[in-house]
Amino acid sequence: MINFRHTLSRFNSLTTLADRLIIGLAIALLVWLYMRYWITERPDADYALILAANQAPKQVDLQHTQQISIQGSLGESLIEVSKGRIRFIASPCRHKQCIHAGWLTAASDFVACLPNQVSIELHRTQTAKFDAIAY
Secondary structure, eight states, rough: OOOHHHHHHHHHOOOOOOHHHHHHHHHHHHHHIIIISSSSOOOSSSEEEEEEEEEEOEEEEETTTTTEEOOOOOSEEEEETTTTEEEEOOOOOOOOOHHOOBBOOBBOOOOTTTTEEEEEEESSOOSSSOTTTTT
């Protein structure tokens, strides 16, 4: 078991005030960078790709209100599109995790009904300057 009191007293005896100041500034800088560049508003999606087993991907415009029926490996999944958002409203899977995911609105959102092999990916026609991989 780690003795935190001993570790803390050893840290205090081995570091100077300048060391602690530099560590504190480094932590503050990391927090600021995280908040400035990582936590940003995600742009709204323009279209969705619906993928189903053994079928060609279907591109759906999110601005047109509609209900889409997709045949998966277990049966029919029902997808609703309304006001720039999309969601599963019915699926033959057992636990209904795809339905509980709710509305998808932002570019790069994703939901899948794994047992029925149907998934929805949201995309934007104009890509962002940075993403999680390029950053």
